[in-house]
Amino acid sequence: METLHAERLWTPGGWRIDAGFTHDAGRIVECEGAQPSEGAAWVLPGIANLHSHAFQRAMAGLAERQTHPQDSFWTWRETMYRFAARFDPDTLHAVASQLYVEMLEAGYTTVCEFHYLHHSPDGRPYADRAAMSQALIAAARDTGIRMTLLPVLYMRGGFDGRALTERQQRFGHDVDQFLNLFDMLRGEEDDTLRVGIALHSLRAVPPDAMKTVLAELPPDTPVHTHIAEQLPEVVDCVALRGARPVEWLLANANVDRNWTLVHATHLDQAEVEGIARSGATVAICTTTEANLGDGLFPLRAFLEAGGSWGIGSDSHISVSPIEELRWLEYGQRLVTHHRNVSVGTATTSAGESLLHDALASAEASTGHAVGCFYNGAAADWLMLDRDAPQFIGATTEDAIDRLIFAGNRRAIREVHVAGNKLVHEGRHREREAIFARFKQAMHTLLA
Structure with missing residues (x-):
């Protein structure tokens, strides 16, 4: 003691x-x-990092040249796919270890690793189907960071059900394969490793598959998903599912405090209030959302609705909880023309409000007893x-x-x-x- x-x-x-x-x-x-x-x-x-794609640390700064006059997330994604195809378990372990050292030095003590590089670059499984996941677990153990590993279910290339492209093949599983991987990884859990799941996005997971997977999860399993990050995603969801992404999710899944909705940038007021009522956490990735041109989360409306939120470094163009929190507040100032927008009811300090809220969401989102x-x-x-x-x-x-x-x-x-x-x-x-x-x-x- x-x-x-x-x-x-x-x-x-x-x-x-x-x-x-x-x-x-x-x-x-x-x-x-x-x-x-x-x-x-x-x-x-310690501060929890609620959203990480470790391999993207290696491409930070390498997607900043214009490839199209209307560059956006979707053109950046093409660069990311090309870079993702170069990884194997050894290079993933080395890059993730460096990233986790940087996180720890910056004050992150827990990371939620949203992991979808499952297979070899041509889509064939490794002999050890968990080899890429094991590389991340080893990186966490080598550096000492606390981890919530979130293997990703990724099945389709869009809301219309199109097949995965050649470059997306290494991400893919069917439902049975995915549940087998989840069960295998749960056997690795210890005091500093928790295993949850991630649904990559509504566009990548058909409704029936989502329901089947959710029905098989043990109670209190952390569930994370990208949602409403980009306006075209909202448009496609309305066109093909008849509802906005968050609206559809809240109507079709038992979203509760075990859920973390990543980005949730483009919401209407009913969705803001719906997330807050559900108890889910929103993972706001301010520096990545700025880098990709995603947009700004409606923070003030979400705070007034009583919503829970935390931060993530996502693509790791910055690995600093201080910068995520600072620019969350600054982004709100730029669009509202007011200062100290993030202040809650407990204090008049913007800094204390930001830190309080980021810490308060950590336990529910990570599944670890952290943040207090x-x-x-x-x-x-x-x-x-x-x-x-x-x-x-x-x-x-x-x-x-x-x-x-x-x-x-x-x-x-x-x-x-x-x-x-x-x-x-x-x-x-x-x-x-x-x-x-x-x-x-x-x-x-x-x-």
């Missing part, structure tokens, strides 16, 4: 002064008041660097606003997952070795 003494400990109600907790075997066993020791830290719960310090919760935490320039003279009233809105210098000194110190003085303990493997993998991918 070890006891952590904090000068300031972040709780759902804000900073608690001179507090701490005792942890053992990766779990918090007692939350307690404590006298801070010399140099005691400012401590936050309580007896039985995961012992995952961040120590802030009190000597960082943005914290000079910081008080309990402004420290989180300074963390999120006062520049880009890293302000996280230590990161712990399951009680293990993984990051010290801002550097992951295996940074150099993992980077060497990443460098070699990138040379292979770019050859």
Whole structure:
């Protein structure tokens, strides 16, 4: 057992002064008041990254040249497909390991890995049908990050039921194959690995297949899906299913707190209210949505409806929870012409509101006991660097606003997952070795 003494400990109600907790075997066993020791830290719960495609870390910055006068998500997707075809289990492991090191150093302690590179590039299964999934599990274990692995069901190329294209073949499963993969991966679960499922999107999963898979899931299985990310998706769904994507999903599935709707960018007011009533979480991926030209999530309306949301780094053109939160607020300011749009009912601070909401959604979305310090919760935490320039003279009233809105210098000194110190003085303990493997993998991918 070890006891952590904090000068300031972040709780759902804000900073608690001179507090701490005792942890053992990766779990918090007692939350307690404590006298801070010399140099005691400012401590936050670890942050959950609710949406990741690890392989896309390797192509960050490589899709920024115009390929069409009306470049969009759909032209970017062609570039992504070409890059995805180069991966095998070894290169995926190396890239994912580098990504997870970057996440941990940035303050993410849990990642939801939305994984659809299942087979070899020509679509034939590997001898070990879980080889690509196992590469991601190994990367998580090598780096120490907590993971929710979400194998993806991907069956069709559009709402009209068209077959997968040649480049999509490596993503595909039928229902029985997919459920077999899910059962196989569940056997890998431990205290830091949870296995859920992902439905790639409504356009990629026929209604009957969706219902069959959902009926076979154990209770409390995390279910994630891309939805309403792009306007053409909304148009096609209305044309072929007679309803908007979120409208259709809420009417045809038992959407509840186990669900995470990724993006949900294009909603009408009824859909905003419907998601909030369901208890589902929306995973907002601000930097990727900006990079792809997706649009802006209707945050203010969703907050007023009582909705739950978190953040994801998605395509990893940025691996920073601070940037995701900051630009979520800034995007709203740009379209509303007002400031501090994300403020809720508990505080007048935009930074505290953003952090509170992102942490509050973590447990339901990931299936791990994360996002808050309580007896039985995961012992995952961040120590802030009190000597960082943005914290000079910081008080309990402004420290989180300074963390999120006062520049880009890293302000996280230590990161712990399951009680293990993984990051010290801002550097992951295996940074150099993992980077060497990443460098070699990138040379292979770019050859």
